[in-house]
Amino acid sequence: FSPIALYGVTGSGKTEVYIRAIQKVLSEGGSALVIVPEIALTPQLLDQFETRLGEPLALLHSQVGAGTKWNNWSKLLRGSIRVALGARSSVFAPLNDLRLIIVDEEHESSYKQSDGLRYHGRDVAVMRGKFAGATVVLGSATPSFETVVNASRGRYQMIEMPIRVTSRPLPE
Numbered sequence: 001f002s003p004i005a006l007y008g009v010t011g012s013g014k015t016e017v018y019i020r021a022i023q024k025v026l027s028e029g030g031s032a033l034v035i036v037p038e039i040a041l042t043p044q045l046l047d048q049f050e051t052r053l054g055e056p057l058a059l060l061h062s063q064v065g066a067g068t069k070w071n072n073w074s075k076l077l078r079g080s081i082r083v084a085l086g087a088r089s090s091v092f093a094p095l096n097d098l099r100l101i102i103v104d105e106e107h108e109s110s111y112k113q114s115d116g117l118r119y120h121g122r123d124v125a126v127m128r129g130k131f132a133g134a135t136v137v138l139g140s141a142t143p144s145f146e147t148v149v150n151a152s153r154g155r156y157q158m159i160e161m162p163i164r165v166t167s168r169p170l171p172e
Helices: 014-027 039-053 066-078 088-092 121-132 145-152
Strands: 002-008 031-035 058-060 083-086 098-104 135-140 157-161
Touching: 002 014, 002 145, 014 031, 014 039, 014 098, 014 135, 031 088, 031 121, 039 083, 058 066, 083 088, 088 121, 098 121, 121 135
Parallel strands: 002 135, 002 157, 031 083, 031 098, 058 083, 098 135
Antiparallel strands: none
16 A cells, blocks of 8 residues: 655656556456546546556446446456546456556545545545555646645655756746
8 A cells, every 4th residue: 555646747747657556466466446526527538548558448427328437347356447437437447467556636625525425536536546545646737725735744755846848937
């Protein structure tokens, strides 16, 4: 179990770090979970990840139909798909040999479920990582106060990526 706060400015290459970490986990036979704050972010990441990883991903969020969701969960349980991508509720995906959990834009308030079963997707991801003995990457250009405090107290390792990949200047 290893929580990492990945603090990277916009355009610093956090997505590339995610892809390479997933590639490493897959090469060792493990599985990975990528959680994003908004359903709208999933199509772009799905295409990018499937192209780079060369493997299918299970897409899990509330706008995925029941039949597709059932098929994805079944494939995750069987291990025929080893990477799940989705919004907040995907934190509960049934992955075998889970070795990596990525929470992109971990600071977003949309990770909080405030009706029905109340939970915070980021916090559940950290606890799930602890139970699975997995690495948890909390990525953000603007980390949450909780993440900064956990890093300052030594609970999380902080990795900073302060420079944009192409060395373009940050917006004023």
